[in-house]
Amino acid sequence: MTVSLIKLTALGFAWPGQPELLNIPTFTLDRGERLFLKGPSGSGKTTLLGLLGGVQTVKRGNVHLLGTDLAKLSASKRDRFRVDHTGYIFQQFNLLPFLSVEENVQLPCRFSKERAHRAEARHGSVVEASRHLLAQLGLAPDLGTRRADSLSIGQQQRVAAARALIGSPELVIADEPTSALDADAREGFLKLLFAECSASGAGLLFVSHDQSLAPLFDRTLSLSELNRAARPLEN
């Protein structure tokens, strides 16, 4: 039996002094699977991603990432485990503006030996890996040395994707990565992202409120259906 990429069982979470925000009896994501998770704002989406990244710990139940129970790791081991196996793409502004584009892409390899090794194994060096990914994502080579904040939002998102993919993590978590892009750019971006995820065999957890993208994915889930916690009224 292959180990699931993500496996949540009987998960419960509440912020201190607040009612339970998340109550997810079961959830799995298989390796290489592309899942669209629909979650409007306020649905506990950010908290769920925090739990998957090990930044917060569950109050109840388990989070298994690649068969490892995150709650059993120490805080610093969880941090290391996260960066070894997960790449992140956020909504926008998720590049360090004062570094070059290539350096931004290489960041995870600076903090994770495992991802640096994998990048070297695949492309010879971390620098080569970052160049290859940038080229695959349709960014001209001469952009590599530019400051990250000199790029357009669309280009920055592709840089962020390259950063999430470098060193071939098993899981890529994308949190509303397309909301700052226009409709045409969205599909283009997704195609590139899918292609690269397939190339490195990464599973993709794509969280968005934009239903129109859902048909492109293997599977679609809604966080509000998944989550059994009584939801407070939205403001």
Add this chain to the structure above:
Amino acid sequence: MYLLRLALASLSNRRFTALLTVFAIGLSVCLLLAVERVRTEARASFASTISGTDLIVGARSGSVNLLLYSVFRIGNATNNIRWDSFETLANHPQVDWAIPLSLGDSHKGYRVLGTNGDYFEHYHYGRGLSLELAEGKPFQDLFDVVLGAEVAQALGYHLGDHIVLAHGVSTVSLQQHDDKPFVVTGILERTGTPVDRTLHISLEGMEALHVDWKNGVPARGAGKVSAEQAREMHLQPTAITAVMLGLKSKIATFALQRQINEYRGEPLLAVLPGVALQELWSLMSTAEKALLVVSVFVVLVGLIGMLTAILASLNERRREMAILRSVGARPWHVAGLLVMEAFALATAGVGLGLGLLYVGIAVSRGFLQANYGLDLPLALPSAYEWSLLGGILGTAILMGSVPAWRAYRQSLADGMSVRL
């Protein structure tokens, strides 16, 4: 050290604030080092003003006062010593040599010292250095004058120049001894002591200047004695201001000091130069310490400025921290980043401070030497200065740990997402 690279890149992204902070620290470090250097140098040059002299004798007053007027040419004697007292001292069996000192006249703000040839032989400064003539020879004629290095340089005098001495010691003197001009016959090497700011004439020359004076005013008309007439007169001084004594045996110093202090002929005071110097310095050391304390506080203010700048940047950098967390930086990385930032700022500030100090010393060296007799060395920092600089860097790291701690907490709470 990738963290350092990140810290520097982040700093250069905020280079205007960073530069201002570095500049503030640099200026304060420069001030601290300058104060420290002037302090050390002043103390050293102070302590080396006089050496080899076992006792200084003057009319009875305070030891500091005696030291001030006899060695530093500051202030005036309360009274004179009779010539016969000087002769008694000079002929004392324990006394090796005795230099008479006669003060009271000046030339353009520089004091005139009446003495004899022994002065050039026995007066020592620093570590037993004796006075050397840069050019010319000691005074021989009645109206010869030997200039200190600074006097000659500042007033542009050369050998053979004629100068007129003034009565009294104020810069603007009403009474000029213009009937008896002096000829420059010698110029001394620079010593860094008050000797540089002194004009030396013979005791007889000093006497000749005043031979026709009565009750503190020059004679008029028939009473006047010309320079030529003065040469014919017996110019034995009746009183001098102070005496420097060298003893045959140092062991006798205290006994002789006691004898002089109990001398029945007239009230005298003998002091040991080293002890009196110490006493004088302890008077000034309060000011000197206050100066050091003030400059330490200025450095603290500079560092607090840095702390403020870093703390103020924390909020706008929450996104930066969250991004770093999402690519695998652990909270202690984030904290380390801020400590390194503080360290980098302080190091740059210390470097700038050192640079400013050396440029400042190089530029002002001549001026300080000429005007204050302070010779600031362009030397590498002393062990004490290194420890000061180390202390500054240590304090910076300590201060950097305040924003580091806050960022650590912040990045634990924020995780990888920031809602701004």
